[in-house]
Amino acid sequence: MQTIDVTPVVEARGISKRYGPTTALHDASFRVMPGKSHALVGRNGAGKSTLVSILTGLRAPDTGDVRFAGMAAPPLSDRAGWRKQVACVYQHATVIPGLTVAENLFINRQPGRAGMISWREMRRQARALLDRWRIDVAVDQTAESLSVESRQLVEIARALSHGVRFVILDEPTAQLDGIEIRRLFDRMRELQQEGVTFLFISHHLQEVYELCQAVTVLRDARHILTAPVADLPKTKLIEAMTGEATALNAIAASPSRRSAAQAALAMDDVSGLTYQSVTLAVSAGEIVGLAGATSSGRTEIAEAVAGLSCPASGSIRIHGQQLALGDVPAALALGVGCVPQDRHRQGLVLGQSIAENATMTISRGLGPMGFIVQSRRRVAARAAITRMGVVTSGPDQPVSALSGGNQQKVVLARAMASNPDILVLIDPTAGVDVRSKVQLLGIIEEQKQIGKAILLASGEIEDLRLCDRVLVMHHGKLVAEFSSGWDDHAMISAIEGVSSDVR
Amino acid sequence: MTRAPRRETREVTLILATIVTLIVVGIINHDFMTLQNIRFMILNSVVLSLLALGQTWVIATKGIDLSVAPIMGLTAVVTGLLEQGSGLPLVGAIGITIGIGIVLGTVNGLLVAKLNIPPIIVTLGTYSLYSGLMFIYSNGTDVVSVPPAYATFGNGTLAHWLPIPIPVLILAAILFLCWFVLGHTIFGRAVLAIGNNAVAAYNAGVSVVATQIRVYMISGLLAAIAGFVFLCYTGSATVTTGTGDHVELQSIAVALIGGTAIVGGRGNMVGTVLGGLFLSVVLTALVFLHVPPIWYSAGEGAMILVTVTLGMRQNAARKAIR
Numbered sequence A: 001m002q003t004i005d006v007t008p009v010v011e012a013r014g015i016s017k018r019y020g021p022t023t024a025l026h027d028a029s030f031r032v033m034p035g036k037s038h039a040l041v042g043r044n045g046a047g048k049s050t051l052v053s054i055l056t057g058l059r060a061p062d063t064g065d066v067r068f069a070g071m072a073a074p075p076l077s078d079r080a081g082w083r084k085q086v087a088c089v090y091q092h093a094t095v096i097p098g099l100t101v102a103e104n105l106f107i108n109r110q111p112g113r114a115g116m117i118s119w120r121e122m123r124r125q126a127r128a129l130l131d132r133w134r135i136d137v138a139v140d141q142t143a144e145s146l147s148v149e150s151r152q153l154v155e156i157a158r159a160l161s162h163g164v165r166f167v168i169l170d171e172p173t174a175q176l177d178g179i180e181i182r183r184l185f186d187r188m189r190e191l192q193q194e195g196v197t198f199l200f201i202s203h204h205l206q207e208v209y210e211l212c213q214a215v216t217v218l219r220d221a222r223h224i225l226t227a228p229v230a231d232l233p234k235t236k237l238i239e240a241m242t243g244e245a246t247a248l249n250a251i252a253a254s255p256s257r258r259s260a261a262q263a264a265l266a267m268d269d270v271s272g273l274t275y276q277s278v279t280l281a282v283s284a285g286e287i288v289g290l291a292g293a294t295s296s297g298r299t300e301i302a303e304a305v306a307g308l309s310c311p312a313s314g315s316i317r318i319h320g321q322q323l324a325l326g327d328v329p330a331a332l333a334l335g336v337g338c339v340p341q342d343r344h345r346q347g348l349v350l351g352q353s354i355a356e357n358a359t360m361t362i363s364r365g366l367g368p369m370g371f372i373v374q375s376r377r378r379v380a381a382r383a384a385i386t387r388m389g390v391v392t393s394g395p396d397q398p399v400s401a402l403s404g405g406n407q408q409k410v411v412l413a414r415a416m417a418s419n420p421d422i423l424v425l426i427d428p429t430a431g432v433d434v435r436s437k438v439q440l441l442g443i444i445e446e447q448k449q450i451g452k453a454i455l456l457a458s459g460e461i462e463d464l465r466l467c468d469r470v471l472v473m474h475h476g477k478l479v480a481e482f483s484s485g486w487d488d489h490a491m492i493s494a495i496e497g498v499s500s501d502v503r
Numbered sequence B: 001m002t003r004a005p006r007r008e009t010r011e012v013t014l015i016l017a018t019i020v021t022l023i024v025v026g027i028i029n030h031d032f033m034t035l036q037n038i039r040f041m042i043l044n045s046v047v048l049s050l051l052a053l054g055q056t057w058v059i060a061t062k063g064i065d066l067s068v069a070p071i072m073g074l075t076a077v078v079t080g081l082l083e084q085g086s087g088l089p090l091v092g093a094i095g096i097t098i099g100i101g102i103v104l105g106t107v108n109g110l111l112v113a114k115l116n117i118p119p120i121i122v123t124l125g126t127y128s129l130y131s132g133l134m135f136i137y138s139n140g141t142d143v144v145s146v147p148p149a150y151a152t153f154g155n156g157t158l159a160h161w162l163p164i165p166i167p168v169l170i171l172a173a174i175l176f177l178c179w180f181v182l183g184h185t186i187f188g189r190a191v192l193a194i195g196n197n198a199v200a201a202y203n204a205g206v207s208v209v210a211t212q213i214r215v216y217m218i219s220g221l222l223a224a225i226a227g228f229v230f231l232c233y234t235g236s237a238t239v240t241t242g243t244g245d246h247v248e249l250q251s252i253a254v255a256l257i258g259g260t261a262i263v264g265g266r267g268n269m270v271g272t273v274l275g276g277l278f279l280s281v282v283l284t285a286l287v288f289l290h291v292p293p294i295w296y297s298a299g300e301g302a303m304i305l306v307t308v309t310l311g312m313r314q315n316a317a318r319k320a321i322r
């Protein structure tokens, strides 16, 4: 390779990191060459986010060191020093919600004199900065009103304006739809032309092939390989990630178990802020998919069934019984289990253990008269951990100490713990690695086989393949219906609203 | 020029609510709207507002300062007793006031920011500590009078063509400063950023520790000034000044009524001062409506809960529309 004499943008050497009994990284070394997009892949809990936190100076490694362009990284306390070297766009927002875009871009270095802010100058500079990188966002908008896509671009622009030319993206595509992902990738390619280097983390391997030139694989806290993407076919990549040569099973809908009787879940002419006149039914033993762009309303409809949001009008019936709208306990009482979209805000009590989180919906069943028998809880939790394949040191580990994908598995375990008749699953495999995804989808499939009615709202084609029927939403309306065996292209065009296949 | 986003509805609501209270109670009891009583309500609101302005700074960072009550009391007692003992001149008393406020506030700030102790614990602790200092220093002696210079400072006007009491002018100046610094300086925006999302603010380079220390320092300083103003206009101070009236709770309530978010990230200085005026008027109204004194505490509490709840609903409604 002729790049050998070029100094790497970043180089990590012999990095180890332990959290108590867990080894998150063991003697990992790797380097990222300038002007490339470098992928970092591995299964849930492999140590990717840990490596990122070390590369961005948020955590100190136990051993090893980090160098930027050949120079030793600044000490951990020198935030300003790190900020000039590297920036990271996380899945969770790092913008300040109540402040405007312009303020977020210039926070703590607002233009002006003697500590007094010149708003006009700040807005002008913000506008210029966004224009310079062709980012189409209003500078006076508050950050909380931004879409995920715009928020990520604002964070990238902020980093670039600090002079950073090395940007880490930790699962940036997890909450974006197809069009948004394409736009993000186009933008990343443009920036790459201008000399920006990316480290890109994703569980969608096709994105790695689409975008990146080099890839690093971590497995069980160890560095397995770094290679040009072109030299590594997908099967080899998965083999490196999982350590086994077995191919992944293809996902497909099994024959329907649908009973002809009354629908388990029926929505009739339901309207809310982001969707209008939605009518749909899900029978027992059936998986119905809700597809659509992120702003199509698919998530909000699913939330309405679980009581997480309150529709303005319409009726929802569970086994023929009227559901009180916008009332989570009522939905639970009628047997609706839910995997919400935002696992941090709606799904988990982060400070509590896996056992507590996974059994929260069934704590009544764990002992007499409000008492919880700890041993019973642990047994229940262990079963869930094995079933879902959660990578953890044990049921007593706090959920906040799990990797992102493993937290998602706990949310799914909890939704199913109470054995509900209706499962509402919103992006159930978000942040889950390729192999675990097959496992989780298999579990969802089992639930169908035992006669559950499942509503699955997802932006991922892979998830939707499991469905007996897929309803496509566009701008808040149901626009198309596909039965299993659909064609990918037809599905994607319906999702993006370029289809004539109106229901 | 563009400013930080404005929320005028809150201010308008508070002004209207104050006027309605004045008119209604004024009709029921003719003694309510006398010049003397209006003067009392305004001066009383100055003390409340000073405390609440400090509280607004702290709450905007998602903190809370319970120790404003003993800081107010301690300042009033210390300056009052020094004057009685040695004839401390006005300038000296003001200097001591500023000193006490800054020192005690900074102690709070250091404990919160450097030792990372939750603000409610820190200020609950210093509440007792500072009240204790007040008892030790005064040894139970009350301040019963102040010299003319002090009384003028507390009640007089700057010039006869400007019939506004000096404390009101002081409050106006401090309000302007607070409004300006919160809305238009890097420090002010850092305060809001920390209250919004401290981790993101830290990652964006905001010095969380320094900002927190300063915020508690400001709160202490304003509480001390409130104490000295109280001493000057009432001419008295005892060991229960501040703590006896639960001004820490009142100041929190005033800030919330004024539109500051208890969850941090939003502060409304003008709203705070209007809230102080409103609370002062309502508390006085309770007296003029012949509410039996044993009901004051309960009435005050109920009134605060009602207003804060209504205010929160207003916020929620606004969120929902957006």
Ligand SMILES: Nc1ncnc2c1ncn2[C@@H]1O[C@H](COP(=O)(O)OP(=O)(O)OP(=O)(O)O)[C@@H](O)[C@H]1O
Pocket: A019, A020, A022, A023, A024, A042, A043, A044, A045, A046, A047, A048, A049, A050, A051, A391, A392, A400, A401, A402, A403, A404, A405, A406, A431, A433
């Ligand atoms: N704060 C913590 N305390 C204890 N253990 C932790 C902590 N953070 C991470 N770990 C553990 O370190 C390991 C690596 O986690 P990390 O978050 O780096 O994984 P990841 O590769 O990013 O996974 P994912 O794809 O699920 O996001 C996991 O086993 C996790 O449980």
Ligand SMILES: [Mg+2]
Pocket: A048, A049, A050, A403, A404, A405
């Ligand atoms: Mg991760």
